[in-house]
Amino acid sequence: MQFGIFTVGDIVPDPTTGRAPTEYERIKGFVEMALKAEEVGLDVFAMGEHHNRPFVPSSPTTILGYIAARTSEILLSTSTTLITTNDPVKIAEDYAMLQHLADGRVDLILGRGNTGPVYPWFGKDIRDGIALAVENYALLRQLWREDVVDWQGKFRTPLQAFTSTPRPLDDVPPFVWHGSIRSPEIAEQAAYYGDGFFHNNVLLPIEHTRQMIDLYRTRFEHYGHGPADQAIVGLGGHVFMRRRSQDAIAEFRPYFDSSPAYGSGPSLEETMQYTPLVVGSPQEVIDTTLRFREHFGDYQRQLFNVDGMGLPLKAVLEQIDFLGEEVVPVLRKEFAVVRPAHIPDAPTHESLKAARA
Template identity: 55%
Template sequence: MEIGVYSIGNRTPDPTTGRRPGEPERLRSIARIAEHAEQAGFDVFAVGEHHQPPYALSSPVALLGYLAARTDRLMLSTAATLLTTNDPVRVAEDYATLQVLSDGRLDLMLAKGNSAAVYPVFGRDPVDAGELMAENYALLRRLWSAEPVDWSGRFRTPLRDFTSVPRPLDGVAPYVWHAAVTSPGTAELAARHGDGLFANHIFWPPPHTARLVDHYREEYARYAHRAPARVGLGGQVFVRPRSQDAVDEFRPYFDNGPVYGHGPTLEEYAATTPLAVGSPAQVVDAVLGYRDYVGDYDRQLLLIDHPGLPEKTVLEQLDLLGEQVLPALRRVTDDRLSPPNPSKCHVPGRGRFPSGRAGQHVAP
C-alpha cells in the first residue's frame, strides 16, 4: 500500500496564537512539508485546488512542477483537480508536461469540487456539475489516447484535427483517481473507465465509506476490467509519543477548526470518524482499522497540516510518523499473502445511500 500525505492549502489561523500565515508563506511551507515527507519515507504527496480565501493553493500543477524539481522519489498527485471548471485541453497539456518532466512520478485525482461558488468564476453553472464532469473526462481521455482528435460536446467549442502536446510519457497517460465524499455517481464514473476511487472519508462514519467503496467495486466488477480495482482513502491524524499529550495539544485546533470545530467534541468525532489522535501505536491501530470496513486497499493519504497547525509541528508529525507509524503499517499492509476479502467485511448499518454523518456542522 502506498502511504502519503496531502494538503489543501488552507490558511487557518493558529488558535493558540491568532496568527494566520500569508499566502507566500503558506505556499513555501507546503513545499517544505513535501520535501520533508520524502525524507521521512512517505510514498505520495498530493495537493488540492481551491479558488477563494482562506486558501492559498489554486494552481496544483504549478506547485507540483516545483516539487518535481526538488524531490527524487515522491509520487506527486492532485487532491483534487476540478475537472468541472478546468478546461480538459489545458488539463491534458499541463499534466502530460508534468508527467514528462517528473519522469512519470505523477498521477491525477479528479473531482467536481465541494463549493458551488467556484463555478461562475469559470463561467460554469453548478447545476451542470455531473454532466460537465462526464463530458470533460471523456474528452480528457480522448486527448491522451488519440491523435488527432475531432470532438463536439455541449460545454465547449468543437475540436477539429487537434493533437494535444506533449503526448503522455511513453504513450501511457497518468493514472487517474476519482475523489468522492458522498457521490455514488463518481464511484460509477471511476468504475466505468477502469480508474481508481479515492474515498475521502475524513468527515463521515465508517458505514458510509464502506457503502461507497462496495458500490465502486460492484460496478467495477460489472465492467470486467483486466486491471484490478484500486481504492484510496483519506484520513486525519495527530500523533505525539504520549496519547494525552496528543489530545491536549490538538484540542484547540480541533475546537476552532472551520470544518469540524464548534460541533461534536474531539472524543465524539474520533469515535465516529477516521480522525486518529494519540500515540504512534494508537494511530497505527486506527489506520489499520480502516481495512475492517473497506477490505484491502491501495493508497492511504493523511491530512496533517490542518487546521492552523504551525509548520514546525507538521514537520515533527512527519518525523514521528516516519519513524514509528509507517514501518508498522507497512509490515501489515505489504503482506498481501492473505488480504482481507472486501465482500466479507461487515460494518453495522451498511446499506444503500445516503447515511448520516458525524456532526451536522461539517460541509460535504
C-alpha cells in the same frame, strides 16, 4: 501499498497565537512538507486545488513542478484536480507537461470541489456538476489517448483535428483516481473506466464510506475490469500525533474547535469515534489504520492529512516524521502479511508502461 500525505492548503490563524501565515509562508511550507515526506520515505505527496479563500493552492501543477525539481523518488499527486471548472484541454496539457518534468512521478485525483461560488467564476453552473465531471473526463481521456481529436459536447466549444501537447510521457497517460465523498455517480464513473476510486473519508462515518467503496467495487467487476477485490481504492484520513495521546488531544483541541469543518459539529472525542480522525499516539494511528482493511477490504493508497486549521509548520513536519519513522514502517509490514497475492498494487508510470509492452 502506497502511503503519503495530502494538503488542502488553507490559510487560517493559529488559534493559540492569533497569527496566520502569509501566502508566501504557506506556499513555501508545502515544499518543505513534500521534501520532508520524501526524506522519511513516504510514497506520495498530494496537493489540493482551490480558487477561493481561505485556500491558496490555485495552481497545483506549478507547485508540483517545483517540487519535482527538488525530489527524485516521491510520487506527486493532487488531492483534488477540478474536473468541473477546469478546461479538460488544459488539464491534459498541464499534467502531461508535469509528467515529463517529474520523469513519470505523477498521477491525479479528479474531483468536483466543495465550493459553490467557484462554478460561476469559471463560467459554469454548479447544477451541472455531475454532468461536467462525466463529459470533461471523457474528453480528457480522449485527449491523452488519441493524437488527433475531433470532439463535440455540451459544455465547451468543439475541437477539430486537435492535438494536445506535449503527449503523455512514453505514451502512458497519468493514472487517474476519481475522488468523491458523497456522489455515487463518481464511484460509477471510476468503475466504468477501471480507474481508481479515492474516498477522502475525513468527515463521514465508516458506514457511508463502506457503501461508496462497495458500490465502486461491484461496478468495477460488472464492467469486466476484474474481481471486485482487485478494484483500486484509496483512502484519506486526518491524524495528529504526540508521544502520549493526552498530549496530542490537549494540543490539537483548540485547532479542532476553531475549525470551520470540525468545530461546529460533534466534539473531538465523538468525531474520533465515528470518523477516521485519529488524535493520539503513533500506535493509535497504526491501530486505527489497520482496521480500515477490516471495513473496506484490501486497498492500494492511504493518504494522511497532517496540516491545516492553523497548525504551525513545525508541528506539521513533526507529524511527517512520526509517519515516516514509526507509523508507516509498521503499516507496510502488517498490511503485507495479510495481503493476498492477487491484489494489485497502485498503478505507477512504470507499471502502466510495462503493461503496454
